[in-house]
Amino acid sequence: MKVVCTVSVLFMCSWLVQAQSNVAPVEPKAPQSFDLTAIDKTADPCTDFYQYACGNWKKNNPIPPDQVKWGQFAQLRERNDWLLYKELEAAAAPNPKRTPLEQKYGDFYAACMNTELVNQKGAAPLQSTLDAINAFSNKKQLATVLATLEIRDGISGAFAFGVAQDQKDSQKQIAQAGQGGLGLPDRDYYLLDNPRMQKIRQDYIAHMSRMFQLAGDTQEKAAAEAQAVMAIETALAQGSMSRTDRRDPAKRYHIMTLADLEKLTPDFHWQSYLHGIDMGTFQTLNVSYPQFFTALNAQINTQSLETWKSYLRWRAIHDAARWLPDAFVEENFKFYDTELLGQEEIAPRWKRCTQATDEGLGEAVGQDWVKKYFSPEKKANMLTLVSALEAALHQDIEQLPWMSDDTKKKALEKLALIRNKIGYPEHWRDYSTLEVKRDDLLGNIARASIFEDRRNLKKLGKPVDETEWGMTPPTVNAYYSPPFNDINFPAGILQPPFYDYSKDAAVNFGGIGVVIGHEMTHGFDDQGSKYDGKGNVAEWQTAEDRKAFTERTDCEVKEYGGFEAVPGLKLNGQLTLGENTADNGGLRIAYTALMDTLAKDAPAPEIDGYTPAQRFFLAFGQVWCSNVREQAARNYVLTDPHSPGNWRVNGAVENFDQFGKAFGCKKGAPMYPENACRVW
Ligand SMILES: [Zn+2]
Numbered sequence: 001m002k003v004v005c006t007v008s009v010l011f012m013c014s015w016l017v018q019a020q021s022n023v024a025p026v027e028p029k030a031p032q033s034f035d036l037t038a039i040d041k042t043a044d045p046c047t048d049f050y051q052y053a054c055g056n057w058k059k060n061n062p063i064p065p066d067q068v069k070w071g072q073f074a075q076l077r078e079r080n081d082w083l084l085y086k087e088l089e090a091a092a093a094p095n096p097k098r099t100p101l102e103q104k105y106g107d108f109y110a111a112c113m114n115t116e117l118v119n120q121k122g123a124a125p126l127q128s129t130l131d132a133i134n135a136f137s138n139k140k141q142l143a144t145v146l147a148t149l150e151i152r153d154g155i156s157g158a159f160a161f162g163v164a165q166d167q168k169d170s171q172k173q174i175a176q177a178g179q180g181g182l183g184l185p186d187r188d189y190y191l192l193d194n195p196r197m198q199k200i201r202q203d204y205i206a207h208m209s210r211m212f213q214l215a216g217d218t219q220e221k222a223a224a225e226a227q228a229v230m231a232i233e234t235a236l237a238q239g240s241m242s243r244t245d246r247r248d249p250a251k252r253y254h255i256m257t258l259a260d261l262e263k264l265t266p267d268f269h270w271q272s273y274l275h276g277i278d279m280g281t282f283q284t285l286n287v288s289y290p291q292f293f294t295a296l297n298a299q300i301n302t303q304s305l306e307t308w309k310s311y312l313r314w315r316a317i318h319d320a321a322r323w324l325p326d327a328f329v330e331e332n333f334k335f336y337d338t339e340l341l342g343q344e345e346i347a348p349r350w351k352r353c354t355q356a357t358d359e360g361l362g363e364a365v366g367q368d369w370v371k372k373y374f375s376p377e378k379k380a381n382m383l384t385l386v387s388a389l390e391a392a393l394h395q396d397i398e399q400l401p402w403m404s405d406d407t408k409k410k411a412l413e414k415l416a417l418i419r420n421k422i423g424y425p426e427h428w429r430d431y432s433t434l435e436v437k438r439d440d441l442l443g444n445i446a447r448a449s450i451f452e453d454r455r456n457l458k459k460l461g462k463p464v465d466e467t468e469w470g471m472t473p474p475t476v477n478a479y480y481s482p483p484f485n486d487i488n489f490p491a492g493i494l495q496p497p498f499y500d501y502s503k504d505a506a507v508n509f510g511g512i513g514v515v516i517g518h519e520m521t522h523g524f525d526d527q528g529s530k531y532d533g534k535g536n537v538a539e540w541q542t543a544e545d546r547k548a549f550t551e552r553t554d555c556e557v558k559e560y561g562g563f564e565a566v567p568g569l570k571l572n573g574q575l576t577l578g579e580n581t582a583d584n585g586g587l588r589i590a591y592t593a594l595m596d597t598l599a600k601d602a603p604a605p606e607i608d609g610y611t612p613a614q615r616f617f618l619a620f621g622q623v624w625c626s627n628v629r630e631q632a633a634r635n636y637v638l639t640d641p642h643s644p645g646n647w648r649v650n651g652a653v654e655n656f657d658q659f660g661k662a663f664g665c666k667k668g669a670p671m672y673p674e675n676a677c678r679v680w
Contacts (some may be wrong), residue, residue, distance in 0.1 A: 001056075001590050003143055004157075011186070014182075019193040021057070023300055024083060025082060025348065025350055025351075027082060027136045028075065028078045028079050028126075029033075029078050029213040030080050030495075030543070031072050031075040031078075031079065031496055031497045031502075031510075031557045032495065032497060032522070033496040033497040033498070033499075033500040033503050033507050033511055033622075034503060034507045034608075034615065034618065034619050034622065035057065035497070035622055035658065036608055037056060037057075037058060037060075038053065038054055038055075038056050038057035038622055038625055039051070039052060039055070039618070040052055040055020040056050040059075043055050045663045045665070045671065046559050046660065046663055046664075046665035046669040046670070046671050047648060047669065047670050047671065048194065048646055048670070048671075049617070049621060049650055049653050049659070049663075049671050050127060050624070050645070050646040050649040050650050050652065052617050052621075053314075053617075053621030053622050053649065054541065054621060054622060054624070054626075054645075054646075054649075055577060055624070056626035057622070057623060057625040058383055058627055061177075061246060061625075061627065062316050063627045063628075063629060065344040065345035066343065066344070066345045066346065066347040066348070066351075067343065068341040068628070068629045068631075068632040069342045069626060069627070069628045069632055070343055070626060070627050070628075071513065071624065071625055071626025071627070071645060072497045072622065072623055072624070072625055073623075074626075075624070076476045076492075076493070076495060076496075076497070076498075077468040077476045079494075079495075080474045080476060080492050080632070081082065081351055081354050081474075082357060083369070083372075083373065083474075083569075084354050084357075084365065084369060084474055084516055085350050085351070085354045086140055086359060086391060087365065087368060087369060087372075088105065088106065088109040088353070088354055088357055088365065089109075090102075090106075091103070091106030091108055091109070092107070092109050092110040092113070093106070094438075098215050100354040101364050101365075101367070101368065102262065102368070104361060104364055104431060104434070104436050105357055105364045105365040105392075106359045106361060107436045107437070108356075108357050108361055108436045108444050108448075109353055109354070109357045109656070110438055111436075111437065111438050111439060111441045111444050112269070112323075112349075112352075112353035112441050112442060112444075113349060113350070113353050114359065114441070115326070115349060115426060115443075117439060117504075118301070118323070118324070118325055118441055119325045120327060121325075121628055122324075122325055123214070123215055123216065123324060123325070123442070124541035125320070125324070125440070125441075125442040125443065126215065126316060126317065126324065126422065127322050128153075128315060129149065129153045129155065129316045130158075130215070130313060130321075132145065132148055132149065132152075133145065133149075133309055133312045133313055133316065134309070135500075136308075136309055136312070137305070138305070138645065139267070139305050139308060140269065141181075141379070142268065142269075142274065142300060142308060143268055143269040143270065143271075143272040143273035144150035144269075144272045144276050145312065146158065146273060146276075146312075147272065147273045147274075147275070147277045148276060149275020149312065149315070149316065150276075150277055150453065151277050151278065151450065151453070152275065152450075153316070153446050153450075154319075154445070154446035154447065154448075154449035154450045154453065155315055155316055155319050155446075156180060156315070156319070156457040157180075157181065157312070157315060158179040158180065158232075158236065158296060158311070158315075159177060159178065159180045159181055159292070159293070159296060160176075160179065160180040161175070161176070161177050161180060161277070162175075162453075162457065163175055163176065163456055163457055163459040163460045164176050164457045164460075164483075165483040165484075166286070167222075167249050167252075167253055167286075167483060167531075167536065167537045168253070168536055168537050168538070169536060169679065170464065170483045170484075170534060170535030170536050171463070171464055172461075173459045173460060173461065173462055173463075173464060174282065174284070174285060174286060174460070175279070175282050175285035175286070175460060176285060176286045176287075176288065177261070177285060177286070177287050177288070177293070178252075178288040178289065178290070178292070179236070179240045179241065180236075181232075181233065181236045181287055181296075181315075182233050182237055182238075182240070183208075183314065183318055184200070184201075184204060184231070184233070184234060184235060184535065185638070185639050186639050187237040187238075187240040187242065188242075188245065188644070189201070189204075189237075189638075190233065190234045190237035191236070191238065192235055194663055200339070200340070201230070202628075203335065203339055204335065204491075205224070205226045205227065205230055205231070207331065207335040207398050208222075208225070208226035208229055208230075208314060209223045209225070209226040210221045210222070210331050211314075211317050211318065211321065211331055211332070212225050212226065212313070212314075212376070213330055214316070214327055214331060214591045215313070215317050216318075224310075225310035225313065225314070226301075226310075226314075228306070228307040228310040228311065229310055229311050229314045231303065231307065232299050232303060232307065232308070233311075233312045235298065235299050236292070236295060236296065236299070238295060239291055239292045239293075239294065239295020239296065240289070240292055240295075241291075241292070243575055243638075243639070243641070244572065244574045244575045247526060247574075247575070247577075247578065247641075248527070248530075248533070249377055249482075249527070249530050250530075250537070251289075252286075252288040252289065253286060253288070253484075253537070254286060254287045254288065254289075255284050255285070255286055256284060256285060256286075256287050256290075256324075256480075257283065257284055258270060258271075258274075258282070258283075258284075258285070261285065261287060261293070263295050264287070264290055264294060264297070265293045265294075265296060265297040265300075266297065267297050267300040267301050268293075268296070268297060268300055268502045268592070273490070277453075277457065278457070278505060279457055279460070280457075280458075280460045280461060282460060282461070290431060291610055300497065303624075317334075320442055320445075321400070322352070323442045324442070325354075325443050325472055328408075330346070331469070333346045340631060341627030341631050341632040341635055342628065342630060343629070343632075344400075344632035354572070356445065357473050358474060358475075359430060359448075359472075359608045360444065360445065360448030360449075360546075361448065362472025362473070362474075362475075363425065363428050363429040363433075363438075363469075363472060363473070364428075364429075364431050365472075365474075365490075366472045366473030366474055367424070367473070368459075369474050369491075370423060370424045370473050371475055371492045373491060373495075374423050374473070374491035374494065377422075378494060378499075378501075379422050379423050380423050380489075380635075381501060382423070382489065382494060382499070382512075383420070383422060385508065385509075385512065385513060385516060385593075386420050386422070388454050388509075388517055388593040388596065388597055389513060389516045389517050389520060389589060389590065389593050390418075390520070391417065392517070392589040392590070392592040392595065392596065393415055393520055393521075393585075393589045393592065393680075394412060394415060394519070394592035395592060395596075396585075396588065396589050396592060397411045397412055397415065397680075398412075398514070400661065400680070402545070402546055402548040403404055403541075403545050403548070403549075404542055404544065404550065404663075406542060407540070407541045407542055407545040410532075410540040410541070411540075412533060413533050414485070414523060414524075414540070415520070415523070415533075417484055417485055417534065418486060418487060418520060418523060418531070418533075419466065419484065419485065419486035419487075420486070420487055420546070421467075421469065421487065421488045421489065421490045422487055422489050423473065423490070423492075423494065424469075424473040424490070424491055425467055425468070425469045427467055429455075431451070431508070433451070434447060434448060434451045436513070437449055437622060449611065452474055465483075466484060466486070468597065469488060469490075470488065471488060471490045472490065472492075473490050473491045473492060474491065474492040475490040475493070476490075476492045476493050476495055477490065477492070477493060478490065478516075478518075478519050479519065480519040480522035480523055480528065480582075481518070481522070481535075482527060482528050482530075482531040482535065483531065483536075483548035484535055485523060485531065485533055485535045486533070487516070487519040487520060488519075488680060489512075489515075489516070489519075492653070493512070493515070494512065495621060497511055497619075498511040498512040498515060498623065498625055499512040504604065504607060504615065505594060505598065505611070505612070506594060506598075506603070506604070506612040506613070506615035506616040507615055507616075507619040508619075509590050509591070509593060509594035509597070509619075509622075510590065510594075510615065510616040510617060510618065510619030510620040511619045511620070511623055513590035513593060513594065513619050514583075514586045514590040514623070515586065515623075516586070516590070517585060517586030517589040517593070518582040518583055518585070518586030519586075520585075520586070521581060521582040521584075521585030521586050521589070521680055522578065522582045523578070524581075524585070524680055525553075525578040525579075525581040525582055525585075525679075526553050526577045526578050526581065528578070528579050529541070529549065551552075551675065552678060552679040553577055553581060553653075553679055555576060555583060555677035555678075556573065556580050556584070556655075556677045556679065557573035557574055557577055558573060558599065559573070559655075559677050560573045560576055560577075560580050560643055560647065561573025561574075561650055563643065563651065564633060565633045565634070565636065565637045565644055566630055566633050569633075569634060569637055570635060570637075571643055571644075572637065574640075574643055576640075576641055576643045577641065578641060579641050579642045579643060579648075580643055580648075580651060581679050581680070583643075583648050583652045584652050584655050584677070584678070584679065584680070585658070585679065585680035586652075586653045587620060587656055588614075588656055588658075588680065590620075591613075591616060591656070594612070594616055598612060611662065613661075613662035614656065614662050617653060617659055617662060617663070620649070620652075621649045621653075624645035624646070624648050624649050625645065626644075626645040628644065628645075646661050650671065653671055654670065654671050654672070654673055654676060655676040655678060657672070659671060659672070660672025
């Protein structure tokens with residue numbers, strides 16, 4: 001039976017959503033590293049290695065209805081969420097023995113789980129925000145209204161504003177203004193002229209209209225408001241820089257005085273905005289893409305006050321939607337998750353609340369989580385692996401056939417300066433000033449967002465904290481930061497299938513070893529190579545070496561640009577270039593590190609019928625075993641700088657001759673081609 005929730009039956013519909021989403025959690029299976037049952041022995045590894053490594057896994061692991069992409073990454077994330085959920089459930093009980101931290105994250109989670117109260121309150125928690133927008137009576141006040149929404153309600157407005165390192169002087173933290181203000185995932189969703197995007201735009205307008213009605217507007221008013229929002233967002237999208245162009249730091253760097261910025265946007269009162277958000281004083285700032293602010297100013301100038309009020313109402317309703325009564329949650333889910341990504345069912349409430357608590361208070365809940373799940377021994381072992389990878393990259397750079405000795409010296413200097421951050425931060429974020437109320441979900445979400453905003457704005461002019469982390473400890477991911485020149489591995493990823501000390505070295509080098517190598521190589525990809533070891537944008541390659549580098553990266557752009565994400569839709573080789581370069585470099589140096597490690601001992605035996613080299617490649621391939629919904633795959637082509645799992649595996653192994661040798665492939669086979677691409 002299909003039930004349609006309308007405004008009039010808003011609260012009648014509530015129980016339906018709850019009935020689906022409050023399913024009792026079941027402990028998810030822990031993913032395993034090196035899974036023999038995943039292998040499809042009917043496939044030829046030399047023709048399609050991904051199918052060989054993952055074919056049976058793909059067949060036996062359909063995408064759960066509350067996911068859009070299902071793979072080893074997602075399985076580990078489910079597991080971490082579940083472990084975190086257990087902690088949060090325990091901390092949510094109002095027990096007088098709770099520590100102050102447990103009280104804080106326990107109450108945050110409890111407020112989120114209290115759907116009865118959320119539904120009872122209806123849209124009331126949003127009212128003071130909507131009142132502030134209603135009181136807006138002159139376009140000259142736009143800057144003040146945006147500042148109020150940001151600092152009082154935690155709502156991001158029509159652009160991005162914050163503090164970050166000056167990319168030419170990474171020791172300095174400066175103000176930065178950038179593009180933003182869109183409700184669809186990318187500017188291309190507004191600009192591409194194909195039937196799928198046209199339909200998405202139409203459905204987006206219909207979705208906005210329904211949301212406005214849920215917030216209390218008449219059908220007629222809601223429809224007009226949706227059109228108004230679309231007009232402003234389309235103009236902002238037209239003024240935005242593409243994701244591919246944003247990869248180039250030079251294109252994102254335009255230092256200006258405040259007077260210059262005021263000249264660029266004469267209809268926006270920057271002084272009022274900066275005063276409103278309580279920003280410190282500064283002489284210059286970086287305006288990443290001045291054209292965006294020209295487009296914004298034109299909209300301020302030409303659109304009516306009513307149009308702007310509709311736009312701001314949308315920002316407020318959309319930002320809050322996931323934390324309002326079920327009818328809002330459901331409508332938001334249907335458009336953003338089902339239509340755009342193909343998700344069939346909403347994730348149960350406990351998962352959404354666990355993730356929200358991790359997002360809002362990650363270093364509070366994370367510090368208790370690592371005590372249980374990340375031992376000092378794991379950290380020490382991980383540091384040994386990192387050293388082996390550093391030595392291998394050192395060796396790789398020294399032996400590079402295309403690079404001059406001068407540039408090699410500079411590359412090695414940069415490598416030596418990479419800072420390794422493993423598991424969790426040395427100093428934990430202090431949340432003592434963040435107020436959490438057990439009966440105020442939307443308020444908690446807003447206060448957590450304001451807390452982060454304040455923390456960021458206060459960095460202006462202060463020394464850089466090199467110990468800071470950009471991911472929470474339970475996160476299943478890792479990153480390299482060019483201005484910090486550091487690699488960061490949260491405790492969340494340092495588990496099977498990536499990292500498993502009960503397994504042989506080949507499996508760990510193929511898993512977490514490749515991930516470490518991948519992050520290090522980011523320091524030397526199309527984007528990272530434009531920064532020096534101190535994190536400043538500065539050319540350290542000779543002109544000739546840069547030319548040779550670009551010839552090699554162009555080879556990867558062409559190669560990956562020929563791969564299809566779904567039939568008929570090819571990858572963007574330029575957008576994915578950095579990740580592809582990192583995958584290729586990571587695989588090569590992890591393999592070298594493994595061989596150097598194995599050479600110290602007696603020859604390693606075959607295990608399960610596979611040589612150490614074969615186990616290395618299989619462990620690598622299986623990290624990427626995954627199934628993806630078609631809508632999500634189409635979305636990723638436009639928005640995700642990573643290639644899909646199958647191409648991450650096949651693209652990398654076909655560029656590395658040791659793979660063909662390990663599996664005895666014939667030269668010229670698809671995975672052992674005559675001509676391959678190589679950067680690092
Ligand atoms: Zn990466």
